[in-house]
Amino acid sequence: MATQAPPLRISVNGHAHDITASLDTPLLYVLRNDLGLNAAKYGCGLGRCGACTVHLDGVAAYACLVTLGEVDGHEVTTLEGIGNAEGLHPLQRAFLDEQAAQCGYCIPGIVMTAAALLDTNPQPTDAEVRTALEGTLCRCGSQGRILRAIRRVIDGDVTGGHIVKDGSRDRPAHQTEQDVRTRDANTVDAFLELGPDGTVTVYSGKVELGTGIATALAQIVADELGAPLDQVRVVMGDTALTPDQGTTAGSKTLQIAGPLLQRAAHAARQVLLERAAARLEVASNDLTIRDGVVRPIDGSNAAIPIGELAGAPF
DSSP: OOOOOOOEEEEETTEEEEEOSOTTSBHHHIIIIISOOOSSOOSSSSSSSOTTEEEETTEEEETTTSBGGGGTTSEEEOHHHHOBTTBOOHHHHHHHHTTOOSSOSSHHHHHHHHHHHHHHOSSOOHHHHHHHGGGOOOTTOOHHHHHHHHHHHHTTOOSSOOEEEETTEEEETTSOGGGOOOOOTTSGGGTEEEOTTSOEEEEESSOOSSSSHHHHHHHHHHHHHTOOGGGEEEEESOTTTSOOOOOOOTTHHHHHHHHHHHHHHHHHHHHHHHHHHHHHTSOGGGEEEETTEEEETTOOSOOEEGGGGOSSOO
């Protein structure tokens, strides 16, 4: 008869635990099934999504890849170990303040990844934060709020960050009125914004998942509005800025979001033509927009860059 291996003692969140299991058992299984620590989630099982991220001696590690035998003699820390309802970690507080969690499934891994970064580099640049988060995946598209939450911790802005009401939606208390945009999907301003330098910002509730929709949506707006493509920037899936357009699902993004942006750009074009017509004292149907400039159709020299027509909502 085979002799059962003796329990292996591991340290998790500062407490010792005796675990009887094969040494090649993934740490994630032990955390969830044996210890009841459910913050680390099973996602891909391949170390590519980051949902299971924990700290191993303070270094971010994927619990789906680390085995029970590999944690012997090391300290494991999970999300439950860095803070709780009575004493939140600054990152947990900031994520709540920014309402950065959508479904919340991937958030524990993202918080743990950010915590490991800040433990070694308390003042990382935005580029360093993005690089650290490359191994995590937010399926809900709340990356904008996630980055703002981490930036708040870096800047020491995590006290008094309650949420206040602003009309029909919430915004962080530190956010100014100018930061809050209309997100009524029935208005042009929900989708487009024109800057004084002629830059056109497109707001899309859909997100780029590698299919090139960011470029496609920018092209739709540039073509309809008459703006150069290199002056069109696309903001996607930032729940503080973009309209709610539901889930991102392959080709349905262009099917649903494309026509909406085309109509918004067409409406904005008409407004710009009317503003230019009033300034040039001509009929709006005698004008056109090409390369970001309003010009008379007859080819005369009068011309107005669209940036000069900005400054008011569409």
